[in-house]
Structures are given as C-alpha cells and as structure tokens.
Amino acid sequence: MEFFVVPDAASTGAIAAGILAAVIRSKPEAVLGLATGGSPLPVYAALAAHRLDMSGIRGFALDEYVGLPAGHPQSYAEVIRREVTERLHLDPARVSVPAGAAVDPERAAAAYDAAIAQAGGIDVQILGIGHNGHVAFNEPGSALDSRTRVEALTERTRQANARYFSSPDDVPGRCITQGLGTILEARQLLLVVSGADKADILHTALSGPVTTDCPASILQLHPHVTVVADETAAARLGSASASAETTPVTVRTGAVGV
Numbered sequence: 001m002e003f004f005v006v007p008d009a010a011s012t013g014a015i016a017a018g019i020l021a022a023v024i025r026s027k028p029e030a031v032l033g034l035a036t037g038g039s040p041l042p043v044y045a046a047l048a049a050h051r052l053d054m055s056g057i058r059g060f061a062l063d064e065y066v067g068l069p070a071g072h073p074q075s076y077a078e079v080i081r082r083e084v085t086e087r088l089h090l091d092p093a094r095v096s097v098p099a100g101a102a103v104d105p106e107r108a109a110a111a112y113d114a115a116i117a118q119a120g121g122i123d124v125q126i127l128g129i130g131h132n133g134h135v136a137f138n139e140p141g142s143a144l145d146s147r148t149r150v151e152a153l154t155e156r157t158r159q160a161n162a163r164y165f166s167s168p169d170d171v172p173g174r175c176i177t178q179g180l181g182t183i184l185e186a187r188q189l190l191l192v193v194s195g196a197d198k199a200d201i202l203h204t205a206l207s208g209p210v211t212t213d214c215p216a217s218i219l220q221l222h223p224h225v226t227v228v229a230d231e232t233a234a235a236r237l238g239s240a241s242a243s244a245e246t247t248p249v250t251v252r253t254g255a256v257g258v
C-alpha cells in the first residue's frame with residue numbers, strides 16, 4: 001500500500017490526478033472506475049487541467065440511487081455527467097452508471113457487473129470512504145465477495161447525503177452499488193480522503209481487522225492500493241497502533257507526475 005499525505009483537499013486532487021494521468025498516458029484505452037461524493041471532485045478538476053486525450057477512455061461509476069427519475073440533478077448519472085464526463089471531455093457513450101431507474105434494478109445490477117468484465121475490468125478504481133466505512137454504497141455487513149447489486153442505504157448515509165437534496169426525506173432508501181468483490185477486481189485502487197471527520201474511519205479501515213463491519217477494510221486485501229489523504233484525514237495513521245506498512249509517507253504537492 002502506498003500513501004501520499006498532503007496539506008489539503010486540493011492537493012489530494014493534484015496528486016491523484018497525476019497518478020491517473022500517468023495511467024492514461026501509458027494506456028490511452030484505460031478503464032476508470034469513477035466515484036461520486038465530495039472527495040473525488042478535486043481529482044476531476046485537477047485531471048481536467050492535464051488536457052489529456054481522453055477519447056479512448058472508458059468509465060464505470062461505482063453506484064447509483066434507485067428510484068430517482070432519469071435526469072434528476074442528484075442522480076449519480078447527472079453528477080457524473082456534470083463533474084466527470086463534461087469536465088474531462090469523455091465520450092458519454094463510453095461512461096456507464098448503474099441503471100437506478102430501471103424497471104428491474106436487480107437485473108440492471110447484474111448486467112452492470114457483466115459489462116465491467118466485458119470491458120476488460122477496471123484499471124484504476126477511484127474510491128472515497130463513508131463515515132461508517134462504506135465504499136461505494138457497500139454499507140457495514142456487506143459481504144467481502146459481494147457483486148454489483150441492489151442495497152438499502154443506512155440512515156447515517158442518507159443523512160450524510162441529505163446535504164445534496166432539498167429535504168432529507170428526498171434521499172432514496174435504495175441504491176445499486178458495485179460489490180466489494182467487484183471493486184477488489186480492479187487492478188489498482190485509488191482512495192482519496194480529506195477532512196478531520198474521516199481520520200478515525202481511515203485509521204480503522206487501514207489498521208484494524210478486515211471485517212464486514214468496516215467495508216473499506218477490504219483495501220488491506222488488494223495488492224495495489226494508493227491512498228491519497230490530506231493531513232487532517234491522515235492524523236491517526238502512523239500512530240503506535242499502525243503497522244509499519246501503514247506508516248504514511250509525506251510528499252510535497254506536485255511530486256507525482258504533475
């Protein structure tokens with residue numbers, strides 16, 4: 001596992017974008033796993049500044065709400081369109097989001113898993129982490145080998161995401177999420193995390209036991225994980241309880257391919 005600890009959220013974007021840019025330059029037909037939420041936004045902004053040829057890039061979003069009408073501004077399809085596809089000049093036909101408005105979401109979820117495999121798998125999966133350790137919408141209790149499927153959201157996650165909706169009651173109760181097993185099949189995992197409110201869960205995920213209680217602990221099972229954290233999120237890493245392998249390395253912003 002490699003770590004970059006940087007001063008602030010903007011710097012996480014610069015470092016993660018540098019890593020992605022290097023992948024895209026060496027593999028112009030790379031398949032990217034795209035995360036929503038606030039953490040990856042600086043990454044997409046910084047990657048856009050690289051002005052790379054993205055015409056061969058394929059993208060798969062991590063998750064989507066079930067039950068929002070197509071075109072709803074807070075559907076992840078719309079967020080991905082605004083923040084990723086348009087910003088990075090990706091071909092919309094090459095960017096997929098689970099079909100949360102499908103008549104049969106279970107079937108759409110299984111088809112999504114198959115589509116990722118058919119595209120050759122994901123080269124780099126961008127990830128955020130929820131306060132309860134969720135990755136994508138895999139809430140605590142999700143099986144470590146789970147596949148893309150329909151899931152219920154916890155109240156905590158619905159509350160955390162209420163900031164994006166006009167009323168907390170408007171946050172859907174269900175989602176389609178890539179499974180933990182699906183995510184583990186990506187060739188590289190790129191976790192981007194910022195903010196003091198993530199310090200405890202980041203420490204638990206990387207230094208605690210691998211357990212379904214903390215879905216993000218699956219990161220410990222993957223052979224190629226890069227963690228880009230700001231100093232406040234990384235505050236508890238490298239403490240006496242962390243193993244030598246999880247001791248963070250401090251780098252200067254711009255040190256990697258930017």
Ligand code: GLP
Pocket residue numbers: 035036037038039040062063127128129130131135136137157161
């Ligand atoms: C959301 C998303 C996740 C995201 C997480 C953290 O519910 N489904 O993919 O990583 O919560 O979001 P944020 O980065 O805004 O804290």
